[in-house]
Amino acid sequence: MTLTEPKNLHSPKPERASHAKSPHKKTAEEWIKANLFNRWYNSVLTIAFLALVGVLAFFSVRFLIFTGNWEPVRENLTLFMIGKFPRANQWRILLQVQLITFSIGLAVGIYLTKARAAGKASATTKNLIYKRFWALALLIVVLLALTKSFLPLLFVLAAIAGFTISFWLGRLTPKSLTGLASYISALCFIISFQILSGTGGTAWAFTAALTAFSIFRLAHKKELVLIFRILAPAISIAAVYGIYQLPFIKIEGIGWKDWSGFHLNLTATVVALAIALPLGILLALGRRSSLPVIRYISVGYIEIVRGVPLIGLLFFGNLFLGFLVEQPDLFSGNDVLHAITIPLRFLTDKVSSFPAIARAILVMAVFTSAYMAEIFRGGFRAVPSGQHDAAKAVGLGRFTSFIWVTFPQAFRAIIPATVGQAISLFKDTSLLTIIAVTEILHVREIVHGQRDFMGVGIAETLIFVSFAFWAISYTMSKESQLLEAKLGVEKR
């Protein structure tokens, strides 16, 4: 069952023969003749489709703008966006959005500077930006048009300002500080999620991992003594842990169970992907392992998870997990068994205290990790074996050659497929409604349970929800196609 390997089937645009590069620009008449009435059957098709498209366009525009009843959406826009998120804590979401725009702006600025310096970046005109992000812009415009106050507009303007500032900060960063700037960008992204989850528990681990990685790279670049290369990350992990214990750093979290609305769809995607990526790498490595036991376990995990629909796994998390982990006082009579199972008890106690949303997101992570493992496997296979031989010839060990030779090349090859998986994960978050988690589609049901909107505007709310999903998936898929084309060009 090795069917889903990353394959370059989607070239960015269908080439049409009639679009041959002509030296002079065509007039409107010539264009119509060449593209609509070049053959007799094309003329027939054009007229038939003109009638069909005209009728469809007429009715949909009439519905969308004139006859549609958008009151259910307009009245409940906040509910659709953040669901039952505690209103007193709304500032967390606002701050999160600002931090993420800042982080993305900085990253884009740094990337552009780097690409320009390497002479790789094609001129990004305003026209191109409009072509790439029109769906996202349309979503924001629609949301603003549906609001009842001007505060969201101010918020969006602030986000745009933040993006612009951070973009130019990134563009103007001197070359010696790019490492620091990338670190800050990634840190902002991680912190934006810790604002939701709070700094207690294992939140520090993500920041620590990022910091240790950055310092490790810096030490490697500066060619420090080996002991420093190992010590510096270790010290930084301890330092981050210390910082997170400081009283004025600590913030209380919002429980998972309060995440909801469209915000949950987006957050769940990011969180599940963040868990699934490392798990997927481990599984892919396990599948390549020379130890048969580990190989069989990985293969079993991957194939079972891929063969079962996500709904089944979500029900597993909802109905089955309780039976697995909630444990009555089992081995209280037997000291030996009691001692052996203490670590397992700790684990299962932790899991059984998870709310339904946390379980659902974990299940989605498990589901995605199996697909990610297959994508990574394809990526590892795409690295020519000569690379591995060359690394061996230079004298690199198995581990070092994997980290510095195989992995970077494989990672670059799998980015488009990973974005595709992220899109599919994002679309799959709509399934959470079936286990009664209040994501956006479930909010729609809540709205139609309200006294005023019972059976009113069923189509309108559904179109709104679908449009929210569509705008984000469409933008991501276009970006991934561009990326794929770019990577493909670089490969040649």
Next chain:
Amino acid sequence: MSDSQRNWGQNPWFVLKVVIQVLVVGLVGLLFWYLGNNISNNLNNKNLPTGFGFLTEPTNFAITDNQGFDSTLPFWRAILIGIQNTVLAGLIGIAIATVLGTIVGIARLSTNWLVAKTASIFVETFRNIPPLCIIIFFSAALFVSGPLPIFSKSYIVKLPFINENFLLFSNRRIAFPGLASDGNVALFWWLILGGAILAIAIFIYRTFKHIATGASHHRWLWSLGFLIVFSMVAFIIADTPYRFSWPSISQDGRLLIGGFAASAGYLSLTLALATYTASHIAEIVRGSIQSIPKGQSEAAYALNAFQKYRFIILPQAFRVSIPPTISQYLNLMKNTSLGIAVAYPDIAALLLVIGVGNKNPAPQSILMMMAIYLALSLIISLVGNSYNKLFLSNELKKVATQRA
């Protein structure tokens, strides 16, 4: 491999590997044993059965659209109905999606700007919306906002010259003309199964004969012709098992009689999944047609457009498109589990929602559901892969014999 041939004492790495594996097996075993213990204890605490005995006990519930199903029948009969419903939605969905996807994929490459643009809007719209939204959309568009429970005259389509209903439309069902079974249905289908196997054998025989002698094979003509003639004979042998039946409304105007009545859940699930998957298949079709080197199409300039596609482009593109298409079929089969949202009694809904709601033990139900879906996925990928292999090897053989 070389490790295992060496002496234990000479190779410390080999010992380490064995120790690691034994440790892993031990840990996993411990985990499973511990969790299994938890399950059985929890089941006992909640007074639920620990085995699979619940399968043979009466269900105490009825299944929508299966009037033949009785609440006194054992639960495994309900599971069979669930499998039948899942496969029915999946196979019909696959058929529609393949046809629609191929047409849209080819339309995207049309030289007609309007046709290509319409096709690409179709693809980009349905590809980027969650299938669940499409299912709910179809259900809302066709049934919830459609006519009311009692049949309204305006939604009955009649054929000219015949005083029979062609299409009946209510808010729960759409009825088409269908076949009503009587007589020996089981015998008829067994005969058809035998005939199909014989037809496949004829297909393979013609192919081999073609390779051996070089004479034109006409394998589709031979095998399909045989199957048609055989099923006619079988129809007579089984004493006309099916009659044609028009849909009609009962005297009190509340029930559908005759014809083939598709339920709201089934129609919205199948149509939605077919549209969603068609948008993916269209991309595959377009990608695989574009992956054929330009030289091929230039070399086919001597042929007309139909011949070029029929004999040069499509056969090559078809081979490229098989593996990703099988993976889309698998996705569609798994997505039928979304029928829960429109109350379609597929296997997941029957086991997990209706079954567990009727006090069936959840762990066993979920394990059974996973096993059934795994089996379905395995069957589809097995059929697909063996078809792929057969097809490819056939092509290779042809090339080989032509060169020889």
